[in-house]
Amino acid sequence: MRGAREGLGGAEDRSQSRDLGHTVSHIGVNIILTVREMADNRTPESRSALMSRIGSKDTAPEIAVRKLIFSMGYRFRLHRSELPGTPDIVFIGRRKIIFVHGCFWHAHGCKIGRAPKSHVDFWLVKLKRNSDRDRENERALRRQGWDVLTLWQCETRDVALLRRKAMDFLES
Numbered sequence: 001m002r003g004a005r006e007g008l009g010g011a012e013d014r015s016q017s018r019d020l021g022h023t024v025s026h027i028g029v030n031i032i033l034t035v036r037e038m039a040d041n042r043t044p045e046s047r048s049a050l051m052s053r054i055g056s057k058d059t060a061p062e063i064a065v066r067k068l069i070f071s072m073g074y075r076f077r078l079h080r081s082e083l084p085g086t087p088d089i090v091f092i093g094r095r096k097i098i099f100v101h102g103c104f105w106h107a108h109g110c111k112i113g114r115a116p117k118s119h120v121d122f123w124l125v126k127l128k129r130n131s132d133r134d135r136e137n138e139r140a141l142r143r144q145g146w147d148v149l150t151l152w153q154c155e156t157r158d159v160a161l162l163r164r165k166a167m168d169f170l171e172s
């Protein structure tokens, strides 16, 4: 059976630039996202850089949080891949988890979390997908009985705030 895709000579080859004019509904706004735009933005190098940064471990904000919490006397495990979302900091006995999220990659609404001004459509979709995944992971963890706290990169500059948040969470 001949389908429309056949005429494009292998539309599944997404590495090639083809304007298929997909409509993507995103945060209440309909935008047109073309495969051409996606392809233009994703060389193999940029794609792999992207993926490695999303799931990245040992980022500066994460290390800052770990050092602080350790100095407060708490002990924890790191990057438990058997748990949804491979949580950064896991307090097994307390059944508590702390994620430290980069504001850009996890779409925090703060100043450093804003999407770039160019290729806006591409980034909106990409970052929305990340934050959706974060929410799913958090829900899955809560269903398993874990208490979850997310700390944002922008919060790690304020050590007093960070200490208070961590203490409130871990002692609750």
Ligand SMILES: [Zn+2]
Pocket (backbone or CB within 6 Å): 103, 108, 109, 110, 111, 112, 113, 152, 153, 154, 155
């Ligand atoms: Zn932020």
